[in-house]
Each structure stands twice: as structure tokens, then as C-alpha cells.
Amino acid sequence: MDRFKGKVLLLTGSAAAVRGEQLGFGGETAWRFLEEGGQGVMLTDVQDEKGERAASQMRADGYDARYMRLDVTDEHQWQAVVDRTVSEFGRLDGLVNIAGAIDRGTISETSSDHWQRVIDVSLRQVFLGTRTAIAPMRQAGGGSIVNIASMVGRSSSLYAAGYSTSRAGMVQFAKAAAIQLGKYNIRVNAILPGWTRTPFTESIYQDDAQRRIRDVRVPLGRWAEPKEIAAAILFLLSDDASYVSGADLLVDGGTTAGMADLGLTTDHLNV
Amino acid sequence: MRLAGKVAIITGAAVGLKGELMNFGGGAAWRFVEQGAQVVLTDIDDERGELTAAQICEAGGDALYLHHDVSDENDWARVVDAALARFGRLDVLVNNAGGGGGGSEITSDSSIQAFKHWMDVNCTGTFLGIRAAIDSMKEAGGGSIINVSSIYGMVGGPAPPSYLASKGAIRNLTKGTAVQLAPYGIRVNSIHPGFAFTARTRENFSKKEEAAVRLARVPMGRFATVDEVVYGMIYLASDESSWVTGTELVIDGGLTAA
Ligand SMILES: NC(=O)c1ccc[n+]([C@@H]2O[C@H](COP(=O)([O-])OP(=O)(O)OC[C@H]3O[C@@H](n4cnc5c(N)ncnc54)[C@H](O)[C@@H]3O)[C@@H](O)[C@H]2O)c1
Ligand SMILES: NC(=O)c1ccc[n+]([C@@H]2O[C@H](COP(=O)([O-])OP(=O)(O)OC[C@H]3O[C@@H](n4cnc5c(N)ncnc54)[C@H](O)[C@@H]3O)[C@@H](O)[C@H]2O)c1
Numbered sequence: 303m304d305r306f307k308g309k310v311l312l313l314t315g316s317a318a319a320v321r322g323e324q325l326g327f328g329g330e331t332a333w334r335f336l337e338e339g340g341q342g343v344m345l346t347d348v349q350d351e352k353g354e355r356a357a358s359q360m361r362a363d364g365y366d367a368r369y370m371r372l373d374v375t376d377e378h379q380w381q382a383v384v385d386r387t388v389s390e391f392g393r394l395d396g397l398v399n400i401a402g403a404i405d406r407g408t409i410s411e412t413s414s415d416h417w418q419r420v421i422d423v424s425l426r427q428v429f430l431g432t433r434t435a436i437a438p439m440r441q442a443g444g445g446s447i448v449n450i451a452s453m454v455g456r457s458s459s460l461y462a463a464g465y466s467t468s469r470a471g472m473v474q475f476a477k478a479a480a481i482q483l484g485k486y487n488i489r490v491n492a493i494l495p496g497w498t499r500t501p502f503t504e505s506i507y508q509d510d511a512q513r514r515i516r517d518v519r520v521p522l523g524r525w526a527e528p529k530e531i532a533a534a535i536l537f538l539l540s541d542d543a544s545y546v547s548g549a550d551l552l553v554d555g556g557t558t559a560g561m562a563d564l565g566l567t568t569d570h571l572n573v
Numbered sequence: 574m575r576l577a578g579k580v581a582i583i584t585g586a587a588v589g590l591k592g593e594l595m596n597f598g599g600g601a602a603w604r605f606v607e608q609g610a611q612v613v614l615t616d617i618d619d620e621r622g623e624l625t626a627a628q629i630c631e632a633g634g635d636a637l638y639l640h641h642d643v644s645d646e647n648d649w650a651r652v653v654d655a656a657l658a659r660f661g662r663l664d665v666l667v668n669n670a671g672g673g674g675g676g677s678e679i680t681s682d683s684s685i686q687a688f689k690h691w692m693d694v695n696c697t698g699t700f701l702g703i704r705a706a707i708d709s710m711k712e713a714g715g716g717s718i719i720n721v722s723s724i725y726g727m728v729g730g731p732a733p734p735s736y737l738a739s740k741g742a743i744r745n746l747t748k749g750t751a752v753q754l755a756p757y758g759i760r761v762n763s764i765h766p767g768f769a770f771t772a773r774t775r776e777n778f779s780k781k782e783e784a785a786v787r788l789a790r791v792p793m794g795r796f797a798t799v800d801e802v803v804y805g806m807i808y809l810a811s812d813e814s815s816w817v818t819g820t821e822l823v824i825d826g827g828l829t830a831a
Contacts, residue, residue, distance in 0.1 A: 476830075477827075477831075480827040481827055481830055484791070484793040484826065484827045485793075489793075496816070520755075521751065521756070521819065522755045522758075522760075522816065522818060523755065530815055530816040533815075537808045537813065542804035542805075542807070542808065544801055545798070545801035545824050545825070546801075546822075546824050547792060547825075547826055547830070548825070548827035548829065548830025548831075549822065549823040551817075552817070552819070552820035553814075553817050553820070554819075556752055556760075559747075559749075559751045559818065559820070560749055560751075560752040562755065
């Protein structure tokens, strides 16, 4: 497939892209984007060592990839990254907002600083990223922005009031931006992933009790692999989705479709 | 090829004549075949359905047309049997046949007959389709069912009550059956197209005023093409969406974001 021929992609929170190590959504997406003809990829994150290694691994494989530090809450860094993407690769067609931070604790336990941090990583990210990407995307004749929210942006979750609130905001921001940017052929969508094994969730996954609480809630009976989320991101980035804008696409194995754990005694829940 | 080795039934697929504007079902049949699938097209419009299937075969595809009223339980049994007899398995079902009628505004004398008819086709037809596909999909080790709803299954607006009710019903029938069929690897999702320029809507959407009132509300400022909805179906039919079930894929150019 050559879906991304001549296209350039910028991803936040995408340092986990070193093959041979555990990949995150950004890593799976970036590799497949390149394999499907993408002209270049700009990886960004606050984990510089890992990000640099990922980009050089991609270059060693013959692809055009760069890494730059981008704290998604920093306006100036956003401008520098977008400028550099355009100067290195000549254009910008896709932006995937992947960076995330989570609070784990009750509302009473959460400090206001930590609350603010969680909200900022989600919401300053999508605001600053979108604002900065508009000009080069208009120049390219259009573009696609994908916000990685979470299924808890629709339902919510115990111990993650800030996270789920901020993720709902990422969905709503995608809709607002879709309305404003449709006239420039810039599409903006949100993906709401369910539980997926990545660096973000590895500690929960390793904890048997924690994992099992979640397993029984997934109708498909397992966690996602990051490549299944990447497939949805790539669909929205591609021209296959040329009329999809302002959408919130759940990719959660049915978790929020209903209460699979109520009254279902099917064997698969026990394996 | 994204659907290689898969066998699909697509209902409401009669309108797919080469070189002419198609409907979603007919357009899907062509693209599914292009992606490697073998396709059973069904409809009640036999003349065009036969012709569409014949043209797909002529172009080198593997397709079969069957007469099929989706509101008829016996027709479903016949269609699934014939699909299995011809292609040996069933992996994908697109419940696309549908429509609405009886006036776009509720009044004290809104047609009860029209309401019942379209509830039968859209809602009962989707239920019968899911029901008819279960056994063979279990046998195939899983499957993907795609129910074509509408933005009028998400929001209200000037559409016939039968359409609003049945398309809304499809949305939650999808979620419920997704949860129940997941243990068998059968995924069930709904697609919600906005205003698309198809063989059916062409006449209406070609009128300047009819187009203008609609497009004024669409952030992307244009109608969807048939392909733009069909590619959503292909994503949901393919293994690319292996973890997508119980979701609603809205393809509306941003319309319902507002
Ligand atoms: N894994 C899951 O189950 C799951 C489910 C739903 C949503 N998500 C979301 O998906 C996104 C990607 O997560 P992942 O699972 O690929 O894990 P990941 O850990 O690989 O990705 C998250 C990345 O965000 C980076 N990051 C954190 N704060 C940042 C900041 N201020 N600026 C820039 N980068 C920052 C981290 O360094 C990390 O590399 C996250 O936003 C997460 O909330 C994950
Ligand atoms: N065109 C749009 O803008 C739009 C928007 C949202 C949703 N939809 C939905 O998409 C689907 C396809 O619509 P389309 O626009 O391609 O137009 P269409 O009306 O041409 O397609 C519907 C097909 O279903 C067939 N059909 C009607 N009653 C049937 C029955 N009882 N059994 C079997 N087949 C029957 C018709 O013969 C027709 O071929 C419909 O479900 C429609 O509600 C269309």
C-alpha cells in the first residue's frame, strides 16, 4: 500500500518507537506511515534519548525521520518543531496528538498542580498543536489532525477524574476545530482507545489483579495491541477518511458499548 | 488487498452500474471485489441488481446477485444458504438496505403504514441479518457486521419519524449485539453517513436550494461521495479494525460536530 506517498507526519508523545523495544501508539503509527510510502516523519516527546534512537533506527532502515524535543504544553517548542518539520521535509500533512499524562488517585488526593498538569498535557497540546499546524496544512492544501483521547473521555473511570475530564476535552476540541477548519480541507478527529498494552499501561498490565479487573470488561476478551490503534489512526490520516471530520472513533473492543461483565458467563471471560 | 479471502453479503446493493452514479451498496460491491472479496449483492430491485453483478463478473470479480427483501426472514435463510453454497463461508455482512418515507415532519395524521414499513426494513431487517449471519460467522471463527445507520440515528432533524426511529434503533442494536457476539469474534459496528451524493439523493441534492441549505451546515462544505462512505465500510470489514466493535463511525464532513 502506498497510502501516504509524499506525505509528512508529525507525532507528539512518540518516543516509544524503537523496534525491539515496547512500542507505543506513536511508534506503531510512525513505522507504518513510512512503510506505506510516507515521505517523512517527525517524532517528538520529552524522552529524548529514546526518541533519538528511534529516529536513527528509521533512518538506518532508509526512511526519512527526525526526532525533536517537544513538551506539548510549551508554545515556543511547538512553533520550533513545526517550523523545523516544514524546513526539513518541505510540508506538513498530518498531526497526531499522542502525549498523555494521568492522575491515579481520588479527587481528594489530587493536588491542584497535578490536576493542572494532566489537563495541560491533554488540552494545551491539542490547542497549541492545532493552532500551529494550520498554516502549513493550508499551504499543503489540507491535512488531517488526530487527537488520541481515550474511551474514558466518553465514559469515565475510577481514580482518573482529571485524565478523563481532559480526554473528553480532547474530543470536544476536535469537533470545534473540525467545524472551523473544514473550509481549509483540514479534518480533525478523535480516537477513543480502550486498554492497550504499551509503556503507558505496562505497570497495570503486569499487575494480575489490575489486569483481570479490566479483562472481564472487554467484550472481545483481551487488551488491544498498539498496532490496532495505529490502524485506526492511519485510517483517519489517509484519504480513505476524506469525509470523516469531527468524529470520535471508539477503538475499545466493545468496552464502552455496554456492560459485558453483567450476567455474561461465557467461558472466554475466564481464560 | 485488504479483504482478500473474505466473503461478504451486501444488502441494498442493486445500484452499481459502471460509469453511473451508484448507491452505497452497489459502490461497496465494486470496491470490496477490488480489495479481494467475493461478494453477494442483494436487493429487491432485481433488474439493476442482476446487471450490476454481471458487470462486476465481467470485470473479473466474483459476485452473485440474489433477490432479497431484508424484512423477510425466509429470504434471509435463502440468501445465507446460497452464499455458503457458492462461496463456502461468510465473513462480512453489510446491512445497507434501507430508507424512509411518510413525510419528513410528524403530524397528527403521519402515515402509520409508512412507519411500520420502514421500521420493518431498516430495524427488523438489520436484526434479521445479524440473526441469520451468526452461525456461519461463528463457523468462520469470527466476522464483521456493518450496519448502515445515518446521522439521523445520532441526532434529530427533518427526516421521517420511521427513519429517525429505525436508524436510532440500529445504533443501539449494534452496541448490544456487539457485546453479546464479541465472545465469538464477531464484531458489530454502525456507520452514520451525513449528506451523500448518491443515485438516490442526486435529484434532490442537485436542486440549488436543497443543496445550499444542507451544505451551509457542513463544515467541509460539500456532499460525501459514495466512495467516502464505502472506504469506511472497508475499514470496518477488514482486519485493520480487529479491535473495533460496538462503535459508531460517523462520516459526515463535520456536520454533527456542530
Ligand atoms: N495504552 C492505553 O491503554 C491507552 C488507552 C487510551 C488512551 N491512551 C492514550 O494514548 C496516548 C499514547 O499512549 P501510549 O499507550 O502509546 O503510551 P506511551 O507512553 O508510549 O506514550 C505517551 C507518551 O507521552 C509522552 N509525554 C508525556 N508528557 C508529555 C509532554 N508534556 N510533552 C510531550 N510528551 C509527553 C511520554 O513521554 C510518552 O512517551 C496517551 O495520551 C494515552 O493517554 C492510552
Ligand atoms: N445517501 C445518503 O445521503 C444517506 C445518508 C445516510 C444514510 N443513508 C443510508 O444508506 C443506505 C443506502 O442508501 P443509498 O443512499 O445508497 O440509497 P438507495 O436508496 O439507493 O439504497 C437503498 C437500497 O435498498 C433497497 N431496498 C429498499 N427496500 C428494501 C427491502 N425491503 N429489501 C431489500 N432491499 C431494499 C433499494 O432498492 C435500494 O437499492 C440506506 O440505509 C440509507 O438510509 C444514506
